[in-house]
Amino acid sequence: MNFATSLTQAGTNFVSVPVLAFILGLASVALKADLRLSDAVYQATSMYLLFAIGLKGGVALRASEPAEVLAPIGVALLLGVTIPLIAFTSKYFPNYAVTAWQSQVLVSRFDRYS
Numbered sequence: 001m002n003f004a005t006s007l008t009q010a011g012t013n014f015v016s017v018p019v020l021a022f023i024l025g026l027a028s029v030a031l032k033a034d035l036r037l038s039d040a041v042y043q044a045t046s047m048y049l050l051f052a053i054g055l056k057g058g059v060a061l062r063a064s065e066p067a068e069v070l071a072p073i074g075v076a077l078l079l080g081v082t083i084p085l086i087a088f089t090s091k092y093f094p095n096y097a098v099t100a101w102q103s104q105v106l107v108s109r110f111d112r113y114s
Helices: 003-014 017-030 039-063 066-092
Strands: 096-101 104-109
Touching (some): 017 039
Antiparallel strands (some): 096 104
């Protein structure tokens, strides 16, 4: 890929709907603007962004080989199960902390009052 192709692709990605919505959100926070949307507009915008992201991902998946997609799908499923389990464990069993150290998951008991 040469520089011109990369620049064209960056420009195309920059003007996509999700990126523009993210930039609008960043700008409103940076300007400390009180940007309020009605519930109907908020729901319509959320649905539009979800559809835009889903369609863009679907088009990218259609163009790829199944073998290329298998590993990312596996990682996404693994994280989708692991993260809620860690959150559940830390919420309902607060005396146990799950820490990752040198690629091993260690469960260590610690005293709250120390």
